[in-house]
Amino acid sequence: MYRYRLSQVLLFSGLLCCFTIISKIGHSVDLTSEKSTPKKEATEKTQPHYRIRQLLFNGNKHLSQKRLVELFGWEREKVYSRDEIIDGFERILDAYRAAGFAFAEMALDIQPMSVKTDTNNAAYIIISIKIVEGKQVRTGRISLVGNERFSETEIRNLLGLRQGKPFTSAKFEQGIERIQTLYSERGYPKVEITPKDFQLSPEIGTVDFQLDISEGAQVQIGEVKVSGLKKTKTEVVLREIPIKPNQRFDQRNIDASYRRLRNLGYFYQVDPNVLEAGETESRINFHAHVTEAKTGRLSGVVGYAPPDTETDAAPQLTGVFEARETNLLGTGRQANFYWKSGLLKILRIGYSEPWIFGKPVTIGVEYGQFKQRSPVMEQLSGISNNDTETVSEERSGSVSTTTHFGRVFEGVMTLGYKQINIPNTGIPLTPTPPFNGETSAFSNPNSITLTDTTPYSGTKYSVAFRLTRDTRDYFLNPTRGRRDSIAVEVSRSDFRLRKIWLSLQQYFPTWRKQTIAVELHGAAAWGVNIPPTELFYLGGATTLRGYDEDWFSGPRRVYANLEYRFLVGPDSQLFVFTDLGAVTLIEKPSVFDRLRVGYGFGARLESEGGILRVNYGLAAGDSLLRGKIHVNLGASF
Secondary structure, three states: OOOOOOOEEOOOOOHHHHOOOEEEEOOOOOOOOOOOOOOHHHHHOOOOEEEEEEEEEEOOOOOOHHHHHHHHOOOOOOEEEHHHHHHHHHHHHHHHHHOOOOOOEEEEEEEEEEEEEOOOOEEEEEEEEEEEOOOOOEEEEEEEEOOOOOOHHHHHHHHOOOOOOEOOHHHHHHHHHHHHHHHHHOOOOOOEEEEEEEEEEOOOOEEEEEEEEEOOOOOEEEEEEEEOOOOOOHHHHHOOOOOOOOOEOOHHHHHHHHHHHHHOOOEEEEOOOOEEEOOOOOEEEEEEEEEEOOOEEEEEEEEEEOOOOOOOOOOEEEEEEEEEEEEEOOOOEEEEEEEEEOOEEEEEEEEEEOOHHHOOEEEEEEEEEEEEEOHHHHHHHOOOOOOOOOEEEEEEEEEEEEEEEOOOEEEEEEEEEEEEEOOOOOOOOEOOOOOOOOOOOOOOHHHOOOOOOOOOEEEEEEEEEEEEEEOOOOOOOOOOEEEEEEEEEEEEEOOOEEEEEEEEEEEEEOOOOEEEEEEEEEEEEEEOOEOHHHOEEEOOOOOOOOOOOOOEEEOEEEEEEEEEEEEEEOOEEEEEEEEEEEEEOOOOOOOEOOOEEEEEEEEEEEOOOEEEEEEEEEEOOOOHHHOEEEEEEEEEO
16 A cells, blocks of 8 residues: 555466466357347346256366355356356356466256246356366476676565465465565665466466566665654654664565554645655655644543442443543643542543653653442452442652663653552451562462551552554554553552553455454562552443443453454544453452453544544343443544
C-alpha cells in the first residue's frame, strides 16, 4: 500500500499460463460454442440453461473431491448457463496451474437425463470428469545475470527455489518479492528483475529459466517534508519519524515513518503515496500529505446493568468521563483528566512533555485518587451489611520517562508514590507469599506463616518498567500486526510487593475489510500482604463484557478477548466478541476461581467530529434481556 516500488518484475501473464493446458471435451450436450464477451448479458437470456444433477470426478489426487466441487461452485438446485459451466472448469485448471501441475488435462463426459427440462426450461444433465494431473513441475536450472551488489548464494536463498523441488507461480513470485525487498532495504529501490528464457521439459517435468537483474544506482533520500499542517508545527512531526535527509534509501525506514505518522494520533488521514522523484535519478524525496485531526477529546461512558430479579435490586449504573488533548498547541504535549464511578472510584490528572533536551524522551507526571468499596472488604471480613460500606482508598503520584527505540519498540520507567488507607476490619489482608530468593513465587500460600503485623495504612514507593513492541498498521483500527507488552513493578516501604503484567494482541486480516483481533492478558502480584487497592480487577467494558464493572478481583488475573471485526470506515468497525476471564481467590492467591465467559456485539464509530462506541454483552447463561450495555459518546475539539 505505502511501499515504494520502482522495482519491476517482467513476467508473462500468469507464469504457468505459458504452458500448454489441454482440455478434452466429449459430450452430447453442446457447451463448446464460443463464449459471449461484450454482449454476454444479452446472450445469456438466449443461452440454454442446465441443472447439474451429478458432478463426478475421478483420477484426482492432489485436489480432493470436495475442493474440486468448491472450485466449480456446484449447487444441486442452481441453474447454470453454458458460460458458467465453462468458467467452473477453468477455475479448476487454474488451481492446478497454481499448484504447479502445468500438464493437467480434463476429459469431460456430459450426458442429458431422461427428464429433458424443468419449469424454467433448464435441461437436467450429469457431468463426469476424468482428470489426468500429470507431473508436478519441478525447478530445473536457474541462471542469474547482472547481480553485483549481492552474491549468487544470497539471491538463490531468497528466491527459495531448489533444483528438483516443486515449482509454483506463488513460490516464484514470493521469491522475487524477497529479492526486491533486499535491494530496496539496501538502497537500490530501482532494481529490475526480468525472468526470461523459460524452457519447459514435459518429459522430465522441469522448468529452466534465467533471471536478469538490473540493479540500478544506489539511491539516497533528498527532501523530507510534510504538507497539510495547520495546527501542528513541522518540526514536531519531522522529529518523530526515522527518515532523514541524505540517508541511504531503506524501505524499512519508509514503512516505519508512514506507520509512525498514522499512529501519532495527530492526523485524520495520511496519503500512502509518501515518495516522489528527487532532483536527480539518485535521490528520492519523502513527502507526506496529511489531513490534521482534532486531537482534543471529551468523552463519557455510561454502563447499565439490569436489576437482579431475585433480590429486586435497582439497576446498576457506572460512569466514566474523560478529557484529553494529545497535541497541545501543536507541540505534541499531552494533558488528560479521567474520572470513573462505580465500585471503583478513580480520578487521574496527567501531563507529559515530549522531547526533553531535544532527545526522543517524554517526561510525564500524574496525580491520582482511588476508592474501592464493599465487595472485596466484605469478602475479607465476612461483613455483608448493606447499611455499612467498607471503603479502601489511596492517593498517588508518579513520574514516568518514555522513549522510542528501534522502529517498533517503546520503553517506559515509572517512579511512583502511594498513600494507602484501609479500614481496620481486624483480619489480615491477602496472605500472598513474598516473592524473593527464599520463597517460590508460586508456593502454597497456606504454608506461609505471617508473623509481621499487617499494616492497614501506609506508604508505598515503587519503580516500574514496561517494554512494548508495536507493529500494528494503525492503532485506532488495526487490520494487521501485533502489539506485545510486558511490565514489572517493585515496591518498598510499608507495602512490599512485586507485580507483573503481560499483554499480547494480534490482528489477522481475513476477507476484504474484515479482521480477527485476539488479545491475551495476564497479571500477578506477590507480597506479604496485598491491600485491596492493589488487586487486579475483572469485569466491564474493557476486560470481561457481560459482567458488572470491576466486579471480580484477586491477586492474579487472566483474560482473553476475541473479536471478529467488520471495518466500515478508516476509524470505525462493527464487531462480535467473546471474552474469557478469571481471577485467583483472595484467600488462596494461587487458586483460580471458575472461568467466566461473556459474548455479544458492538460498534465503534469515529469521525473527525466525534465518537460513538456501544457494547452489548451477555454473561454465559444469561437471557437476552440480562445483557450489560456500555455506551461511550465523545466529541472532538
